[in-house]
Amino acid sequence: MAKGIFLAVLLSLCILSASVSAQDRSKAPEGGRDLQALNQQASNPVGDLWMIANQFNFNLLQSDKVRAFRDPQLQFNWNFQPVLTFEPNDDFRLVARPVIPLYVSPYAGGRDRVDSVGGLGDAELMVMLTPGGSKSSGFIFGAGPTAIFPTATDKHLGNGKWQLGPAAAALYMNDKWVVGIFPQHWWSYAGDAKRKDVSLTKAQYFIWYSPAPTWQVGMSPNILVDWMQPKAQDRWTVPVGLGVSKMTMLGSLPVKFSVEADYSVVRPSNIPGNEWTFKFTVTPILPKLF
Template structure:
């Protein structure tokens, strides 16, 4: 018996909506390779134009492959950054510090509620190849992710991290303790298209002299699914710093371009 074309179209729309949310969900169990370039033509406190390239893997582990009876999400991130060397236009390009978080998705609230919560550690390794590109400190702290997906086509999420330095590679260290919050709102609109505000990371200093920076972002993306090919997500977004305090140098305007490739067949690993 033939399946009506309308049913196929509805199934495709639902699949695209689900994938759009999976690509932005900080607690996704969809294995992914993420690449992003963030170009900042204007910075507060310097005439330099800066840039950051991010490479990230999202590696979910189902309970039979984890140490605990929870879904485990491992996310290593590598950075290639172009940073200012002073108040002028001169810059230096180097690898930045490596980050790794390891979240465990809690079994409560239940899946029927549309809410999921994950907790675990965040690690920062002092792998920067230049002093200006890293913080010269080993860091470890808590991380918390939360997602709400009970409304079709809509994703509300947030990721909170607080890496705390415990050992330094230089006696001239100047690391400030901060909490970072990455809120995410995504709405799938038509076909594979969606709009989102999910790329800005808020920084809150919780000790004297630590910086506070609050940017806002808005972007658009498209998810493409083709037979025999992995799903691909392409997005572009812009970001503007709405507030800053104790931050002599901070981005003013940033433009991001990114691509994510998913590997659904690896989900069961």
């Protein structure tokens, strides 16, 4: 079933790509910014844009060792991700990236039974400082703290722990390519004493190529490493993917649309893990208020 969905997504992407008009609007309205530059900058985790990413994830969770998850189970996740940037001077930029997740998630309600629960997950906040002001090409990097707050409305949707750690980003960007990595790590330091401690790494790597103005082809999966899993084969989730994105104008507002399918070539074997992830993202680019 999952492979059929993946092929259908790829076919849809090919049809969508073939429908690009030769008269594609690659410029924003008069006084606006070039849409191709916006498209590239929107893929930069420490860029200078104000935007609101809405990422809708459809995850297929599976495990041969857990009876309830021998058949893939669908988990829905909506990540609401505003991005705000501040430039106190020409030498530095501050980037704030909160993430507010909502879930409808399956869990083992018994040996052979799958139940589900919906609600708010644990919220995240990352703040990074990057040198270079509005630098939009060449090698770019940033670093800062990242935190997770125990806001989940159900124990199956979060870890129940206050978490803190470092974040960094390093990338190369020009008018055609955006290539880089965006790692974060969290350690728990407080929270529900009955819940297990957390030591978790999430490293997003991204490779995007622009074959035509306002279009990108590539991927941006998340590698996950749960260092607290007692068995080494359950710690790593390593996906690869394929996606397409398009920057366009909706009225006077630039909006980036993207679709992507990721398959985990390495995933946990004794606990449920992501086998497939299908992502649809809508990202309006906002005028800066200050």
